[in-house]
Amino acid sequence: MTSVSISRHHWQALLAELDAARRQRHLVTYRALVERLQLPTPAMRTLTAALEHLAALDARSERPLRSALVISQGASRLPRTGFFECAARLGRFSGPADGAAAASWHAGEVARVFEFVYSEEL
Known part of the structure; x- marks a missing residue:
């Protein structure tokens, strides 16, 4: 994986x-x-790299994955398959990155993100 960096300004934004x-x-x-x-x-x-980094931070702190809020423009209204692959690497999701199981897990994760209060320590 090539290293991609994001500026502090863009990260905060x-x-x-x-x-x-x-x-x-x-x-x-x-x-x-x-x-x-x-x-x-x-x-x-x-x-993509920033969202995967954020997912890793959220997973490490046992928080819902905020990157679940980012979706493709397509009709599926789901994140790209890379999101599900990242979630699987983090131990949060298992199964194919497309289809009903992914859609169901994503809907649940989004609901958890909406309910969770994130502190501003990042």
Whole structure:
């Protein structure tokens, strides 16, 4: 895996966007986040790496995965398969990265994120 870094400014902005989405009980698309954060290229790879890092931090602290709030623009309204692969690596999800099991697990994780109060220590 190649190392991709995100600036502190962009990291804080990402956390703020996800917190706003959580409080409003909304999901946000990858594309909308890239545009709102004005990430430098390779923007999508940077965003993906940041979301996976955040998922690892959340998993380590036994919090619901905030990265579950980020979804593809497609009809599925689900995150990309990489999200499910990351969640599986973190021991949070098992099964195929597409299909009913993934959709059901994702819906539950989103509900947990909406209910959880994240402290601002990050």
